[in-house]
Amino acid sequence: xxxxxxxxxxxxxxxxxxxxxxxxxxxxxxxxxxxxxxxxxxxxxxxxxxxxxxxxxxxxxxxxxxxxxxxxxxxxxxxxxxxxxxxxxxxxxxxxxxxxxxxxxxxxxxxxxxxxxxxxxxxxxxxxxxxxxxxxxxxxxxxxxxxxxxxxxxxxxxxxxxxxxxxxxxxxxxxxxxxxxxxxxxxxxxxxxxxxxxxxxxxxxxxxxxxxxxxxx
Amino acid sequence: xxxxxxxxxxxxxxxxxxxxxxxxxxxxxxxxxxxxxxxxxxxxxxxxxxxxxxxxxxxxxxxxxxxxxxxxxxxxxxxxxxxxxxxxxxxxxxxxxxxxxxxxxxxxxxxxxxx
Numbered sequence: 203x204x205x206x207x208x209x210x211x212x213x214x215x216x217x218x219x220x221x222x223x224x225x226x227x228x229x230x231x232x233x234x235x236x237x238x239x240x241x242x243x244x245x246x247x248x249x250x251x252x253x254x255x256x257x258x259x260x261x262x263x264x265x266x267x268x269x270x271x272x273x274x275x276x277x278x279x280x281x282x283x284x285x286x287x288x289x290x291x292x293x294x295x296x297x298x299x300x301x302x303x304x305x306x307x308x309x310x311x312x313x314x315x316x317x318x319x320x321x322x323x324x325x326x327x328x329x330x331x332x333x334x335x336x337x338x339x340x341x342x343x344x345x346x347x348x349x350x351x352x353x354x355x356x357x358x359x360x361x362x363x364x365x366x367x368x369x370x371x372x373x374x375x376x377x378x379x380x381x382x383x384x385x386x387x388x389x390x391x392x393x394x395x396x397x398x399x400x401x402x403x404x405x406x407x408x409x410x411x412x413x414x415x416x417x418x419x
Numbered sequence: 420x421x422x423x424x425x426x427x428x429x430x431x432x433x434x435x436x437x438x439x440x441x442x443x444x445x446x447x448x449x450x451x452x453x454x455x456x457x458x459x460x461x462x463x464x465x466x467x468x469x470x471x472x473x474x475x476x477x478x479x480x481x482x483x484x485x486x487x488x489x490x491x492x493x494x495x496x497x498x499x500x501x502x503x504x505x506x507x508x509x510x511x512x513x514x515x516x517x518x519x520x521x522x523x524x525x526x527x528x529x530x531x532x533x534x
Binding site for chain 1: 444445446449461463464465466467468469471472490491492
């Protein structure tokens with residue numbers, strides 16, 4: 203199983219700020235819900251707004267959960283924590299988490315294409331590359347045709363240099379595996395594509411055959 | 420619960436209301452709460468599951484296994500949750516009726532008339 207992308211790994215790490223019991227009971231569901239929210243956003247600005255919302259709610263939420271968890275702490279001890287201290291603590295956590303999460307989210311993908319493949323990096327990783335367990339769900343004939351004629355057809359070998367709308371992690375010379383991301387009705391897909399025409403020019407439409415197509419949720 | 424007294428925080432009430440029609444998973448709850456509040460309540464995963472934990476701890480909602488979606492946990496109202504929601508709604512209904520009687524809503528909506 204491949205590792206989750208960094209923003210998710212960071213979010214998982216931030217969950218360690220919560221009490222263990224809360225993290226154990228709801229941590230996976232929090233990550234899943236964040237994944238669902240992000241999958242429903244169509245561009246980077248919307249995704250950033252989600253991260254801002256998630257990060258901004260985190261400090262007070264963490265403090266609330268930890269205070270709730272300190273049932274055994276006497277009110278006398280609790281009262282020694284002033285509201286000013288709480289505010290400063292919350293501010294520090296907000297700044298650190300916001301900086302780390304947004305910084306990592308805006309970084310280029312950290313996978314390395316093979317020498318035969320050329321990939322135009324997206325601002326963020328395509329969603330399909332972000333999870334290892336995307337479920338298979340039915341794909342319309344229209345979507346499949348679009349992917350075969352455009353997404354896989356846009357995979358380019360060296361020295362081609364046209365725009366790439368497909369993203370792949372591996373390519374052994376005949377088979378490419380990766381993701382293609384389209385907004386609107388086409389959604390996001392993982393795919394494997396097999397090369398069917400031996401050319402190395404810019405035009406690859408029809409030169410690739412989809413061997414596996416898996417929609418992202 | 421005393422019908423003259425609201426006992427639920429706003430977010431908790433909104434979650435119960437979101438679950439009043441059917442069971443939902445986390446993101447579905449977030450979307451429904453946002454829609455029901457005209458976008459005024461935007462929950463993130465942290466705030467959502469803090470409220471869910473409290474509601475679950477009070478026995479107002481139940482976890483439901485979903486055979487077609489094993490990755491997400493679904494929630495539904497319990498009998499106690501339905502009762503509390505009904506009481507909350509009755510409280511708000513009475514409050515609005517009282518406000519109408521006193522014409523306290525007229526500055527919000529001039530078309531609202533006293534009872």
